[in-house]
Amino acid sequence: MASITLKDIVKRYGDGFLAVDRVNLDIADGEFVILVGPSGSGKSTVLRMIVGLEDITSGDLEIDGVRVNEKAPRERDLAMVFQNYALYPHLTVAENIAFPLRLAKGKHSEEEIREKIEHAADMLDLREHLDRKPANLSGGQRQRVAMGRAIVRDAKAFLFDEPLSNLDAKLRGQTRTEIARLQRRLGTTTVYVTHDQTEAMTLGDRVAVLRRGVLQQVASPRGLYEQPVNLFVAGFIGTPPMNFLPGEVKDGRITLPFGEFDMPESITKAVGDRGLVIVGLRPEHFEDARLVDPSKKDRGHTFEAQIDVTEWLGAELYAYVPFDMHESVKGQLEELDRELDGEGLRTQFVVALDSASRVRDGDTTDLWFDPTKMMIFDPETSENLTRDEDEAARIEEENAEDRKRSLERAQKQDAQV
Amino acid sequence: MGSVLSTRAKVWWAVITVVVLVGALFPVVSIFMTSFKASSDINSGTFLPPRWSTENYEQILASGGSAQELFLSALRNSIGISLIATVIAVVLATLCAYAIARLDFPGKRLILTTALGVSIFPVVSIVTPLFNLWRNIGLYDTWPGLIIPYLSLTLPISIWTLAAFFRQIPWELEQAAQVDGATPWQAFRKAIVPLAAPGVFTTALIAFFIAWNDFVYGISLTSTSAARPVPAALAFFTGASYFEEPTGAISAAAVVVTIPVVVLVVLFQRQIVSGLTQGAVKG
Numbered sequence: 001m002a003s004i005t006l007k008d009i010v011k012r013y014g015d016g017f018l019a020v021d022r023v024n025l026d027i028a029d030g031e032f033v034i035l036v037g038p039s040g041s042g043k044s045t046v047l048r049m050i051v052g053l054e055d056i057t058s059g060d061l062e063i064d065g066v067r068v069n070e071k072a073p074r075e076r077d078l079a080m081v082f083q084n085y086a087l088y089p090h091l092t093v094a095e096n097i098a099f100p101l102r103l104a105k106g107k108h109s110e111e112e113i114r115e116k117i118e119h120a121a122d123m124l125d126l127r128e129h130l131d132r133k134p135a136n137l138s139g140g141q142r143q144r145v146a147m148g149r150a151i152v153r154d155a156k157a158f159l160f161d162e163p164l165s166n167l168d169a170k171l172r173g174q175t176r177t178e179i180a181r182l183q184r185r186l187g188t189t190t191v192y193v194t195h196d197q198t199e200a201m202t203l204g205d206r207v208a209v210l211r212r213g214v215l216q217q218v219a220s221p222r223g224l225y226e227q228p229v230n231l232f233v234a235g236f237i238g239t240p241p242m243n244f245l246p247g248e249v250k251d252g253r254i255t256l257p258f259g260e261f262d263m264p265e266s267i268t269k270a271v272g273d274r275g276l277v278i279v280g281l282r283p284e285h286f287e288d289a290r291l292v293d294p295s296k297k298d299r300g301h302t303f304e305a306q307i308d309v310t311e312w313l314g315a316e317l318y319a320y321v322p323f324d325m326h327e328s329v330k331g332q333l334e335e336l337d338r339e340l341d342g343e344g345l346r347t348q349f350v351v352a353l354d355s356a357s358r359v360r361d362g363d364t365t366d367l368w369f370d371p372t373k374m375m376i377f378d379p380e381t382s383e384n385l386t387r388d389e390d391e392a393a394r395i396e397e398e399n400a401e402d403r404k405r406s407l408e409r410a411q412k413q414d415a416q417v
Numbered sequence: 418m419g420s421v422l423s424t425r426a427k428v429w430w431a432v433i434t435v436v437v438l439v440g441a442l443f444p445v446v447s448i449f450m451t452s453f454k455a456s457s458d459i460n461s462g463t464f465l466p467p468r469w470s471t472e473n474y475e476q477i478l479a480s481g482g483s484a485q486e487l488f489l490s491a492l493r494n495s496i497g498i499s500l501i502a503t504v505i506a507v508v509l510a511t512l513c514a515y516a517i518a519r520l521d522f523p524g525k526r527l528i529l530t531t532a533l534g535v536s537i538f539p540v541v542s543i544v545t546p547l548f549n550l551w552r553n554i555g556l557y558d559t560w561p562g563l564i565i566p567y568l569s570l571t572l573p574i575s576i577w578t579l580a581a582f583f584r585q586i587p588w589e590l591e592q593a594a595q596v597d598g599a600t601p602w603q604a605f606r607k608a609i610v611p612l613a614a615p616g617v618f619t620t621a622l623i624a625f626f627i628a629w630n631d632f633v634y635g636i637s638l639t640s641t642s643a644a645r646p647v648p649a650a651l652a653f654f655t656g657a658s659y660f661e662e663p664t665g666a667i668s669a670a671a672v673v674v675t676i677p678v679v680v681l682v683v684l685f686q687r688q689i690v691s692g693l694t695q696g697a698v699k700g
Binding site: 051077104 | 589590601
């Protein structure tokens with residue numbers, strides 16, 4: 001187990017392409033950190049630099065306080081699970097798992113190796129497959145063998161490179177919880193790369209969001225969700241994604257595509273003397289006006305909207321409302337959409353309503369929203385003007401406490417078994 | 418595409434299969450039968466030998482047989498020359514194909530195109546200049562004198578098959594092995610070689626057969642039993658008397674040189690079928 005520290009890590013390829021630009025990241029001992037970002041954000045490159053498969057152009061990589069930039073992968077003592085699993089096809093499952101142990105010649109007796117294989121196999125439910133070849137396993141089983149190979153040798157840290165992207169949706173959910181449980185039980189430092197923000201939110205103690213090789217924000221999932229630093233993070237985290245609307249400010253009132261409203265004090269302060277801002281509103285901060293609790297109805301604003309399409313999902317209902325995009329922020333929001341791997345087909349916003357709502361396609365209905373939930377972004381710098389540093393710090397503190405508690409609990413339970 | 422064939426299609430496939438099988442096997446079986454005919458029965462006109470006789474085999478293999486000297490030295494030449502040509506070709510082609518599959522370097526396409534160009538160059542057109550050149554520099558009628566032209570046949574095809582094979586190997590395995598604690602050499606030996614071996618082996622077999630089966634170089638660049646390989650030597654068999662055609666002996670020799678090929682293929686069929694890489698990565 002070990003801490004991993006990245007100091008001003010830069011990766012520039014031979015052709016001059018800057019893949020990773022001055023990334024700083026402190027990964028504490030036993031922590032589960034996610035590197036997340038859309039394709040081309042440099043997250044896999046960072047991981048491969050940590051494990052030593054990619055040279056570091058400049059900066060320092062430290063494991064347990066020791067600089068390892070020049071060390072070969074085998075000297076770093078890290079275990080990695082590859083996206084394609086990279087199992088050795090000519091070896092059985094047992095031998096695949098034993099591979100790292102056999103390489104460390106003389107370190108383990110035959111007896112010990114067998115014990116370790118069986119222990120890993122039990123943990124991953126692979127016992128009856130030990131004598132099979134990888135070719136005869138299902139995708140999920142192969143994935144577990146790859147994990148077995150990683151956990152069998154007590155490495156300093158686990159590195160995962162999009163380990164679930166080759167699994168189907170159902171298996172992905174199961175394996176995700178499996179990885180979370182395993183990590184908590186073993187308490188091993190883990191770095192996990194994914195482009196899937198659901199994985200990032202559910203697995204990580206902390207999540208590092210990357211965009212074009214630049215680290216945007218490192219925070220707990222809740223911190224990213226509630227206190228994003230900029231448009232990019234706000235748009236990347238959350239499903240369905242946050243709605244970005246142009247907001248024109250005049251005399252303490254803000255004009256959104258669906259109406260003109262008074263601004264709460266906190267928002268007024270954040271806006272300052274700007275005439276035009278980008279307003280971020282999460283789908284779940286809207287509600288069907290008819291279903292809003294009367295006690296809180298007065299706190300928000302009600303407006304009339306023309307619903308285009310609805311999606312009823314059982315637990316909630318998504319309704320899509322088209323609107324006209326303000327010319328001056330159109331370019332920026334389209335660019336953001338492209339970066340988030342979107343297609344930007346039409347400008348519309350999504351609202352997540354109570355599933356009891358009877359709003360259907362084509363209806364004109366009254367929607368309600370809470371203006372204090374608005375996030376205000378600077379249209380030029382895309383910085384989040386409503387971010388509350390104190391609140392963000394408090395969330396991180398809470399998160400660290402929760403994490404510590406659950407780790408202790410998991411290990412205590414493990415000790416009892 | 419429907420996977421189930423209609424009855425009509427099945428019948429057609431059966432007919433075609435039978436025709437091809439008969440076409441391919443009839444000459445072989447015929448030679449086999451002829452090799453067991455006694456010299457007096459060669460012109461009997463029957464397919465099966467009227468009387469099974471090992472006379473022809475005695476002639477080429479037993480001591481004192483009329484063609485024994487000729488055949489055994491030719492067999493030695495064939496085996497030695499083909500093996501050496503195969504080993505050199507496979508070693509060089511392995512290095513070359515590894516570089517082509519793994520590295521990005523200028524002139525990669527040029528190498529492949531050149532190899533292809535060499536392999537389609539007609540043998541007959543080089544034989545005459547080679548004959549003169551070899552006589553001048555003393556390679557005529559020697560083992561190296563045949564090994565070198567054989568390399569021109571075996572190298573290109575080895576490079577192509579191995580490059581295609583190496584491209585399919587998931588090189589991520591090498592990285593995985595390194596992360597698992599292997600040195601670069603261990604990673605290559607333990608993760609890559611086991612996967613590459615069937616491909617190298619298959620290539621070696623193909624290269625060996627090409628060298629083994631050559632006739633044009635064999636007959637043109639040799640003059641004595643010092644280097645003459647079997648396919649060429651068959652043409653120099655003589656009958657027991659001047660008026661007797663050596664058909665039986667030639668058939669027997671043909672059967673003998675075909676046996677190693679058949680044995681090799683049957684033995685290593687499994688290795689040749691290289692389904693080994695399946696399952697390494699997402700299937």
